[in-house]
Amino acid sequence: MPLYGWFGRAVEIDVENRKFEYYEVDEDVLLKYLGGRGYGAYYLYHNMRRGIDPFDPENIIVLASGPLTNTPVPTSGRFSASTKSPLTGGLIDSNCGGHFAPFFKGSRIDFAIIKGVAETPTYLLIDEAKVEFRDASQLWGKDVHETYVALKNKHGRCGVSCIGPAGENLVRFASVIVDGHRAHGRGGLGAVFGSKKIKAVVAIGNTRPAVKDQHKTLIIVKDMLKLIDANPITGKALSLLGTLSTFNIMYRYGVLSTRNFKDPLVEGFEELSAEKYHKLYFHRKFACHNCPVGCGRVSKIDGRIMMGPEFESQFAIGFNLGIYDYRDIVEIHNLCNQLGLDTISMGVTLSCAIELSQEGLIKESLRWGDPQLVKRLIYETSQRAGFGELLAEGSLKLAKSVGHGEYAMQVKGMELPAYDPRASQGMGLAYATSNRGACHLRAYLIGVEILGIPKRVDRTLSAFKAGLCVIQQNLYAAVDSLILCRFIGYATHEEHYSRVLEAVTGRSFSSEDIMEIGERIYNVERLFNVREGIDGRYDTLPKRMLEEPISGGPSQGYITKLYDMLQEYYELRGWDSNGVPRREKIEELKI
Amino acid sequence: MVFQGGRKLKSSKYEEIWREISRIGKKLYDKGYMVSHAGNISIRAGNKIFIKRRGVSAGDIGPDDVVEVPLYGDDSNILIASSETYVHREIYKATSALAIIHAHPPFSVIYSLTHDELVPYDVEAEYFLHKVPIISVERATGSKALEDALKKTLRNYKACIVRGHGTFAISHILEEAFHITCMVEHAAFVNYFVDLSGLKSKRLIKELKEW
Numbered sequence: 001m002p003l004y005g006w007f008g009r010a011v012e013i014d015v016e017n018r019k020f021e022y023y024e025v026d027e028d029v030l031l032k033y034l035g036g037r038g039y040g041a042y043y044l045y046h047n048m049r050r051g052i053d054p055f056d057p058e059n060i061i062v063l064a065s066g067p068l069t070n071t072p073v074p075t076s077g078r079f080s081a082s083t084k085s086p087l088t089g090g091l092i093d094s095n096c097g098g099h100f101a102p103f104f105k106g107s108r109i110d111f112a113i114i115k116g117v118a119e120t121p122t123y124l125l126i127d128e129a130k131v132e133f134r135d136a137s138q139l140w141g142k143d144v145h146e147t148y149v150a151l152k153n154k155h156g157r158c159g160v161s162c163i164g165p166a167g168e169n170l171v172r173f174a175s176v177i178v179d180g181h182r183a184h185g186r187g188g189l190g191a192v193f194g195s196k197k198i199k200a201v202v203a204i205g206n207t208r209p210a211v212k213d214q215h216k217t218l219i220i221v222k223d224m225l226k227l228i229d230a231n232p233i234t235g236k237a238l239s240l241l242g243t244l245s246t247f248n249i250m251y252r253y254g255v256l257s258t259r260n261f262k263d264p265l266v267e268g269f270e271e272l273s274a275e276k277y278h279k280l281y282f283h284r285k286f287a288c289h290n291c292p293v294g295c296g297r298v299s300k301i302d303g304r305i306m307m308g309p310e311f312e313s314q315f316a317i318g319f320n321l322g323i324y325d326y327r328d329i330v331e332i333h334n335l336c337n338q339l340g341l342d343t344i345s346m347g348v349t350l351s352c353a354i355e356l357s358q359e360g361l362i363k364e365s366l367r368w369g370d371p372q373l374v375k376r377l378i379y380e381t382s383q384r385a386g387f388g389e390l391l392a393e394g395s396l397k398l399a400k401s402v403g404h405g406e407y408a409m410q411v412k413g414m415e416l417p418a419y420d421p422r423a424s425q426g427m428g429l430a431y432a433t434s435n436r437g438a439c440h441l442r443a444y445l446i447g448v449e450i451l452g453i454p455k456r457v458d459r460t461l462s463a464f465k466a467g468l469c470v471i472q473q474n475l476y477a478a479v480d481s482l483i484l485c486r487f488i489g490y491a492t493h494e495e496h497y498s499r500v501l502e503a504v505t506g507r508s509f510s511s512e513d514i515m516e517i518g519e520r521i522y523n524v525e526r527l528f529n530v531r532e533g534i535d536g537r538y539d540t541l542p543k544r545m546l547e548e549p550i551s552g553g554p555s556q557g558y559i560t561k562l563y564d565m566l567q568e569y570y571e572l573r574g575w576d577s578n579g580v581p582r583r584e585k586i587e588e589l590k591i
Numbered sequence: 592m593v594f595q596g597g598r599k600l601k602s603s604k605y606e607e608i609w610r611e612i613s614r615i616g617k618k619l620y621d622k623g624y625m626v627s628h629a630g631n632i633s634i635r636a637g638n639k640i641f642i643k644r645r646g647v648s649a650g651d652i653g654p655d656d657v658v659e660v661p662l663y664g665d666d667s668n669i670l671i672a673s674s675e676t677y678v679h680r681e682i683y684k685a686t687s688a689l690a691i692i693h694a695h696p697p698f699s700v701i702y703s704l705t706h707d708e709l710v711p712y713d714v715e716a717e718y719f720l721h722k723v724p725i726i727s728v729e730r731a732t733g734s735k736a737l738e739d740a741l742k743k744t745l746r747n748y749k750a751c752i753v754r755g756h757g758t759f760a761i762s763h764i765l766e767e768a769f770h771i772t773c774m775v776e777h778a779a780f781v782n783y784f785v786d787l788s789g790l791k792s793k794r795l796i797k798e799l800k801e802w
Contacts, residue, residue, distance in 0.1 A: 461607055510747040568604075
């Protein structure tokens, strides 16, 4: 049967020799890994040698769409990029919305494999028949907005994915930005772009993939849209208040901390509430390609139109640093985006630095609640100038440089997102066992523990959490490979994903097949990491989360009981006690 | 392993697990979905299954009434575990379920005797379930044929009805499996009375028959 959903075609791009070559992708691989994050993990595990430095020419970037990309399925405009992370040394994939994916897949390719290092700054122009290596010397040094505008003006209707100065200067948590403001945020993908002297990728394809059963696809899409609309989170909260709606609930449950997770957030609710933002600064909302939700926000502050903020930025470069004024938060959020920096890692690296300073462990004099200082340090980080040279290495290397790694709020080198794992046992396990480091998107146990999706499970219990964590990690790995947005998972389920995938591709998939594909992907990621020496020893949390109880608020007294959950987690996974997949598991999953 | 029917034998999480099984069991019993001592409830934790023991009513589950059996292989606890333990085990092996409820809700049983599938007329069940398959096997309790039919069906549906026997609902959370069981029974109740009225439901989403 011919392929539907997929094109079954990828392009290998050698930027060093300015050559490209198309190849057919084995159908068996597509069925086992789908695309997106799954194909990235598969390709990097099987095609990269152990021990390659992330900035070495041999490091590989996999750009990937999924079988549902640019089909009528809601939120199918997402895109994935995978590489070896300069922040963690392990596998990183980063998923992004915006409008890039349809142009990329429209170039009649599912994947692009980028290898080597260009001699001079380059941007890649991908269309349906070729890849062009265009000179980017004039763009090198420009910020994201300038780059985006220049390329958009030049190529018209296209998707633009680019880096800012942070990526050029190899900041280990530099991001790649799509459409000038949507981010492949985490893990330093932007720095790997920079190391290869790739300023941007521009895609201009315009071909839609064939859909096997259009009628059935539309029936399932209709059902998905009905549920998305009826669900209070997707149909109301995210649409009306954006991701900031999360803040109010998390605050009330005592899930948020400030000052590098040292203190609970028990102040500033009025200033930080989603309602306050919408009353004073909301300009309009923003939706990614084919998204019925529209969680993105555009702000108007003192007459200036700016993108954002998002909840995670509100945390990391906002109240985490003692900054409570939305005007500052939005401005700093935009500064990070324009320089091409992950706001979470930037913010938590800065909070680490400020705490080290307050404890007298570094010579710089830094203080909480100083937006001007924060902006200066962010800029210096992007340039690797002055103290920014050290900040650009991330919190763990910063803290270790003064012999106090315990001040870095990170897992596997990646900084913690907003949810304090002491207040949500399952989230603690999710952070600790995440293959890419501290991440709220590998498994979102906040969903069951706080939001009650699908039902609420006591957040203080360690029972039940191992199973829920495994299930979510597997499911999300599959969703990141289809690729759909995580947010519609509040309203839709694996039964939708399997049925719509079946209708689009014409291949048979059950709900459990989706879970098994996700499990395979999660195991391949783990095997990649184990090969790099990142095994169960790194499935842990900062000492603060395990030993220092939250000192006040609704979660007072809580710590993460990680080791009550971890062995059950490994047992469920079929991994040994050091977090390594057993041979039987590898064979069962046909890896 | 020598049988010890109590908490002392169990893992540290046993207390939380038996209490949850007991809480849900009481609700199912009170709603009339667990007839006398019939029906069973289980939770998977790691490579263990925690399941209501045989001979105990779901409305009366105490600390000694939930037994731990291995997911792979048997131990002597199988002596007192629910008669459907093997069915639960096979479902766990074939799916990502972490909780299973097998109940005997009356309208679900009645409906299964006259229909081949349950496509809900009412909105709530339609949104939640889409469609509930009804499976028919010759030996509809504790048989290999039942195991095989359930394994296959529950890989694609969160609940099904075994004709003339009762419901099986799976989930990652026991509370959710309870919700699913309730919705199946609610849908069967509504459909049954609409059909009984002799009038045609003005609300049937035909597309769901393909679900």
